[in-house]
Amino acid sequence: MKRKRTIEPLFWSLFGGGGAISALFLPALLVLTGIVIPLGILSPSYEGLSSLLSPWYSRLLILGIVSLSMFHWAHRFRFTLHEGLQLHPYDKTIAVFCYGLAALVSLSAVFILFIQ
Amino acid sequence: MERKVMPNIKMYKRHIHILWWTNRWIHIKFIARELTSICVAAYSLILLFFVKAVLTGPESYEAMMSFLVSPLAIIIHVLLLGGLLFHSITWFNLAPKAMVIKMGDKNIPGILIALANYVGWFVISILLFVLILNV
Numbered sequence: 001m002k003r004k005r006t007i008e009p010l011f012w013s014l015f016g017g018g019g020a021i022s023a024l025f026l027p028a029l030l031v032l033t034g035i036v037i038p039l040g041i042l043s044p045s046y047e048g049l050s051s052l053l054s055p056w057y058s059r060l061l062i063l064g065i066v067s068l069s070m071f072h073w074a075h076r077f078r079f080t081l082h083e084g085l086q087l088h089p090y091d092k093t094i095a096v097f098c099y100g101l102a103a104l105v106s107l108s109a110v111f112i113l114f115i116q
Numbered sequence: 117m118e119r120k121v122m123p124n125i126k127m128y129k130r131h132i133h134i135l136w137w138t139n140r141w142i143h144i145k146f147i148a149r150e151l152t153s154i155c156v157a158a159y160s161l162i163l164l165f166f167v168k169a170v171l172t173g174p175e176s177y178e179a180m181m182s183f184l185v186s187p188l189a190i191i192i193h194v195l196l197l198g199g200l201l202f203h204s205i206t207w208f209n210l211a212p213k214a215m216v217i218k219m220g221d222k223n224i225p226g227i228l229i230a231l232a233n234y235v236g237w238f239v240i241s242i243l244l245f246v247l248i249l250n251v
Contacts, residue, residue, distance in 0.1 A: 023233075025240060026163075028241035028245065029244060034159075034162070034192075036248075037184070039185075039190070044251040049170050049177070050171070059167075065160065069159075073156050076150050084137060109164055112168045112171075
């Protein structure tokens with residue numbers, strides 16, 4: 001039997017990569033940008049943050065974290081809607097919406113981080 | 117060549133209640149784990165806005181900060197942190213099942229793979245804190 005070639009393995013890899021990178025980086029980043037810095041426990045200067053985030057490798061890392069995290073979300077959310085809410089007839093629509101949104105955010109991130 | 121076989125057969129359709137996952141604890145845990153992906157997406161968007169504000173200039177960073185210091189923003193972040201921690205822990209605990217690493221002809225014990233993930237998590241988190249401490 002000839003198996004149909006699909007794009008699914010690509011989405012699965014993005015899901016896996018995104019799951020790993022988000023599990024490793026996001027909790028600490030959230031504690032820093034969302035709790036520790038706003039509460040003034042640590043108060044980095046604007047200049048310091050700017051010089052930390054300006055080099056291309058910092059921006060590339062942020063792009064990787066944001067984009068892969070979004071594709072991780074897309075894959076999980078797709079199957080949560082699909083299986084959890086039993087929305088089998090809408091599989092295609094759900095997939096296009098989820099991966100489409102992840103791609104859109106990734107493109108915006110490229111624009112924000114590298115072009116703007 | 118594709119040919120439709122038995123076109124007039126009525127397909128058996130299983131009807132499952134949309135809240136099927138609420139009757140067992142393990143299913144609720146499973147759905148909760150899947151829903152952590154919403155926290156992952158939400159925070160990665162906030163992170164993107166944060167970095168955008170820093171790259172744009174001091175005024176936009178100030179504006180971002182005035183949002184981040186509001187009690188509502190703090191509460192949202194604490195809730196998101198709960199989701200992110202649940203994501204990290206469930207992800208690392210599953211890692212040994214997803215990757216089987218062989219050394220010689222023996223598999224490396226799962227607990228070691230999970231442990232390596234936790235160590236990586238710890239090291240990266242400390243590094244990020246040190247980076248911010250130094251600016």
